[in-house]
Amino acid sequence: MTAPLDVQPTPLALLLLGRESDPKSERGVDCPGDLPAPSDPGLVERARAAKAKLGERVFVLGHHYQRDEVIEFADVTGDSFKLARDAAARPDAEYIVFCGVHFMAESADILTSARQKVVLPDLAAGCSMADMATAEQVAECWDVLTEAGVADVTVPVSYMNSSADIKAFTGRHGGTICTSSNARRALEWAFGTQNGREGGGKVLFLPDQHLGRNTAVRELGMSLEDCVVYNPHKPDGGLTAQQLRDAKMILWRGHCSVHGRFSLDSVRDVRERIPDVNVLVHPECKHEVVEAADHVGSTEHIIKTLEAAPSGSKWAIGTELNLVRRLAARYSPDKEVVFLDRTVCFCSTMNRIDLPHLVWALESLVNGDVVNRIEVDAETEKFAKLALERMLALP
Structure with missing residues (x-):
């Protein structure tokens, strides 16, 4: 959604490929090419004024990958799950303004009280990884696992970087959520007996194949042959029933674009x-x-x-x-x-949250308008929260 401001949102510094680097920045972290101009100083003052008027009624969360101009106004910074927990720890804040992406705002809504309102300054701030697994695709995958006779011994483990629908699927099927820092503990739980199933046979890991593979091989001692990749765009995920029976880790074909x-x-x-x-x-x-x-x-x-x-x-x-x-x-x-790389720059979807959008969201709240509210329906929230609570209970 475009913010109705006098100053248009600054352009994104996207992936500028195939361009020569400035020799001065070869050992630095500058992005090759022209970067967006600094934000209008007037917007900085407007953001300060709006935040001051709202006082403790608003709590602004800023993900580590956000622009500096946005981080400046964040009350706390962190990764996606830390920020969602920070929001839940502020029950007196009427408004939670989440400067991140859509799935993060959903998690904040799930973990906060019904009276709190979660706002995402730009609804276009999504996550390509989260979008790589839809509820329909995952339901079809579970049917494939059922037909192969392995669904009963498969525990879903979903990365935090997933939609509320996927978290709810995970909760319904006895699984848990994980972050990049506790993925090992989540997999150990899933392969063990704590989940109430027999013998921890398999894990369906959603939606990032790389985190699942790296954790299984590097931290749990599995081999690459223990892992197969389920491609939702191919019939039966591109796998035979025997491949599914032999695998320990069924990895969803998703990844982070950065x-x-x-x-x-x-x-x-x-x-x-x-x-x-x-x-x-x-x-x-x-x-x-x-x-x-x-x-x-x-x-x-x-x-x-x-x-x-x-x-x-x-x-x-x-x-x-x-x-x-x-x-x-x-x-x-x-x-x-x-x-690490000479050419890859910012996360383009995360960078949709810029100062113009933040100012628009804050000033709207000052005027009594709750724009871009993120709400998870009660049924989805129930099972997504169950999966999140299982993660919180991990030793």
């Missing part, structure tokens, strides 16, 4: 350019990238690793550029922080 672009060449290139560099990547990256890295971890893990890193160390980070640029600015010149 993390999925990092390649083995990216790792080799940065090692050639920067001697003694530490490569630190997110587990949503491809398996070969994760295997070639020195360190792997969630967004919060990346932040904590940089914080604890020794003075003079060098780091190439494989995650969203807004966060990497912020970390580079925070630790320069004590530590050298660079972006």
Whole structure:
């Protein structure tokens, strides 16, 4: 939705491919090409004024991948689940303005009280990964598993980066949600007996195949042969009944459009350019990238690793550029922080939340208009919350 402001939303810094890098930024985190102009200073003042008028009635959440101009007005920052929990911990806030993407706002609505209203400043801020698994596709997949005779021994484990519908499916079928930081615990639970099923046979992991594969192989000691990929665009997922029976991990064919672009060449290139560099990547990256890295971890893990890193160390980070640029600015010149790839830039959907949209949402609330409210229906919320609660109960 376009914000009805005098100043139009700033353009996105999209994936600028095939362009020559500025030699000055070859070891930095600048995006090649022209970046959007700074926000209108008038919008900054309007945001401050609107937030001041709302006071404690509003609570603004900012995901780590957001623009700096938006993060400036966030009451708290964090990853998707941390922010949803932060929202639930503020029951007195009438309005929750979630500067993130759609599935995050849904999770906040599920975990907050009925009297609280969750607002997403731009409804176009979605997540391509979450969109790769629809409720209809997953229901069809479960039918395929049933016909293959494996549904009864399969536990769904869905990544936080999924829609409320997928979380509800997971809750209905005895599964749990996971984050990139607790995926191992979630899989151990699913393969164990805590779920009340016999012998923990299989896991259907939705919707990010890379996080599922990396966790199963690197942390649970499985082989790549234990994993198969279910493609919802092929009949029966492109798999035979025997392949489903033999597999331990049934991975949904989904991925993050940002993390999925990092390649083995990216790792080799940065090692050639920067001697003694530490490569630190997110587990949503491809398996070969994760295997070639020195360190792997969630967004919060990346932040904590940089914080604890020794003075003079060098780091190439494989995650969203807004966060990497912020970390580079925070630790320069004590530590050298660079972006892992030369060409991949911002998450285009996350960056739809810009200052004009935030100002519009805040000023609308000042005027008594709740725009872009995110509401999950009661039935979906019931089962999605059940899956989330199972995650919260993990040891």
